[in-house]
Amino acid sequence: MNRRRNMVISAAAALLSGLLVYGVYVLQLRQVKFQETVSVVVPVRFVAAGERLTTDMLGTKQIAKALYSPEMSVRGDELSGMEVVVPLGAGEPLLDWKLDKFRLLPSRSQSTFGIPRDYVLSISNGIRAGDKVMLYVSGETVNSARLFQDPVTVASVKTAGNVEIDDTKNPNLMSLANGDKEGMYASRRDANRMIDYINLNLTEDQWLQLDALCKGGRSKVVIAYSSESLNAGAPAKEQVR
Known part of the structure; x- marks a missing residue:
């Protein structure tokens, strides 16, 4: 035992x-x-949202290799001219999603298309340049449905006089750059002019799909503001044509 x-x-x-x-x-x-380290790019001072980076604003910092993420930038010369989307603290590793080059311009696979007025059934009156929108199709020949799975970017919205719609005292783009949700809401509330023209950044396939559905006049699109613009947007008023 x-x-x-x-x-x-x-x-x-x-x-x-x-x-x-x-x-x-x-x-x-x-x-x-x-103990293994890697050199990443960091701002040498606080950088406010909306500022464009210059080489004198950037430095490097050694961090543990185990903490390194592929989203971190390692070459400062490639970041000059980039726009800061959210505020950055001094010494904070720069992540790709916090920077953008041309926020309102189309990507390589896109072009900016002006949507003909007779293609549009309704459009959210609070839409501004830089917003994300969802497109829905409605008409006699099709079942009402979402046209594209993902939101698309608004390049510009203008009045019949070719004037960009915004609140001059509280520009929407400035509020968007600073992450000011209250400011964005106020801009949409106060800038209440009618939208006559809207330009969207679309791929060629997206435009051809939209054009094929709407050019006969029996189907139109509904353009709705998407909360993805700021992850939590204010509800927009709908303007019916």
């Missing part, structure tokens, strides 16, 4: 010893990884 108990105790001790050795090995391995 004592012999069996001693064997169990010895086996348990061996197991615990093995686990201890493995734990020490894992800790040492993690320590080695943290």
